[in-house]
Each structure stands twice: as C-alpha cells, then as structure tokens.
Amino acid sequence: MPSAMQALELGTREVHARVEARLRPHLEHVAATAAHTRVLAVLLGVHEPLDARLRPWSATVPDWAPPDRPALLRADLAAAGWSAERIGAVPRCAPAGLPDVRSLPEALGASYVVEGSALGGLLVSRWLRDNLGLRPDQLRFYLGDGEPARRRFRAFGGCVERVVDGPGAVAAAVDAARRTFDAFERWFARHVPPVSVG
Numbered sequence: 001m002p003s004a005m006q007a008l009e010l011g012t013r014e015v016h017a018r019v020e021a022r023l024r025p026h027l028e029h030v031a032a033t034a035a036h037t038r039v040l041a042v043l044l045g046v047h048e049p050l051d052a053r054l055r056p057w058s059a060t061v062p063d064w065a066p067p068d069r070p071a072l073l074r075a076d077l078a079a080a081g082w083s084a085e086r087i088g089a090v091p092r093c094a095p096a097g098l099p100d101v102r103s104l105p106e107a108l109g110a111s112y113v114v115e116g117s118a119l120g121g122l123l124v125s126r127w128l129r130d131n132l133g134l135r136p137d138q139l140r141f142y143l144g145d146g147e148p149a150r151r152r153f154r155a156f157g158g159c160v161e162r163v164v165d166g167p168g169a170v171a172a173a174v175d176a177a178r179r180t181f182d183a184f185e186r187w188f189a190r191h192v193p194p195v196s197v198g
C-alpha cells in the first residue's frame with residue numbers, strides 16, 4: 001500500500017499537470033515585471049483566505065509551522081511598487097470557493113497542495129531571477145521563508161505520515177487535496193488567461 005504522501009502525489013498528479021500548464025506560460029519566459037506581479041496578485045487572492053482556513057489546524061500539530069505566505073506575497077507586491085491600497089483591493093476568493101476542512105487529515109491533505117507548490121516556486125524564482133533580474137528580497141514568496149523548500153517539504157511529509165494513519169484518513173486527505181487543487185484550478189480559470197503554446 002502506498003504511504004500517505006505517495007497517495008497524495010498519485011491522487012493529484014493529473015490536476016497538478018493542468019495547473020502547472022496554466023501558470024507556466026505566464027512565468028517561464030516572462031519579460032515584464034507587470035506580468036509577474038499580476039500572477040502574484042492572483043496567488044494572493046487564493047492563498048490569503050486558504051491560509052486563514054488552514055492556520056487553526058496547523059497550530060494543533062507540533063513541528064508544523066507554515067510560513068506566512070500571504071505576508072510574503074504582499075511583501076513582493078510592495079517591493080514591486082504596489083501600494084497597500086492596491087494590494088488591499090486585489091480580489092480574494094470567497095469562502096465558498098475554498099475546500100471545506102473538517103478534520104486534521106483533511107487539513108493536511110489541503111496543506112499538501114500549498115506546501116508542494118513551494119517546490120515549483122523554486123523553479124519559478126530562478127526564471128524570474130534570470131529573466132527579470134529580480135533579487136531574493138523581491139522573490140520572497142517563491143523562495144519561501146528561507147528554509148529550503150525540499151527540506152521543508154520532507155519535514156511536512158513526516159507530519160503527514162505521523163498523523164494521517166489508516167486507509168480512512170488517507171482517503172480523506174487525498175480527497176481534500178483534490179478539492180484544494182480544484183479550488184486553485186477554478187481560481188486560475190477565472191483570473192489567469194489561457195495561453196496557447198506552440
């Protein structure tokens with residue numbers, strides 16, 4: 001039987017490929033800071049309410065302290081010259097657009113999506129550094145809070161394996177992860193224009 005983390009990866013592989021394909025063209029060969037900050041604003045709109053929903057759960061698990069990603073997104077927008085007023089006016093995802101979280105396994109499944117996205121963030125930070133010449137203090141969200149993403153993700157995986165125990169809990173976590181990816185996908189479908197490649 002696959003471990004909880006393997007089940008999460010397998011259960012969300014397809015939707016990951018779709019959200020990555022939606023975002024990648026806006027970030028990989030980005031030539032203007034405005035294009036990059038538009039994506040940051042879309043991410044803020046979903047990460048901020050999702051973080052508020054998940055934080056009460058993470059507070060109950062020892063050794064699980066997610067970085068304040070909404071604060072990192074706001075800091076990067078501010079570093080790009082966005083005023084507090086403009087950042088405040090960014091549309092936020094309504095509660096009904098977010099996954100329901102009713103148990104700790106579900107909270108960990110939803111958090112898997114957020115924690116895993118930091119692995120892609122490292123790649124994105126390199127594109128933005130190379131294409132736009134951005135410095136680390138302008139890439140705080142994609143670089144994370146300073147703790148290398150892969151090490152963070154391994155530590156998070158340790159929490160998941162400890163807490164998400166038994167087939168029922170694994171199924172609940174995978175279901176929550178899928179619903180979380182669906183929420184990102186719906187949000188991107190509304191706010192990130194499709195780009196046809198090739």
Ligand code: HEM
Pocket residue numbers: 005008009016019020023024027112113114115116117118119120121123124181184
């Ligand atoms: C341009 C956009 C993206 C790129 C280029 C990207 C790329 C990647 C890469 C390279 C990995 C690491 C694979 C590995 O080394 O094992 C990864 C993992 C992951 N990404 Fe993304 N990603 C993107 C967007 C996202 C988004 C928007 C989300 C969530 C909404 C997400 C969720 C995840 C998750 C959960 C994993 C962990 C998979 C595992 O269990 O190993 N990614 N991504």
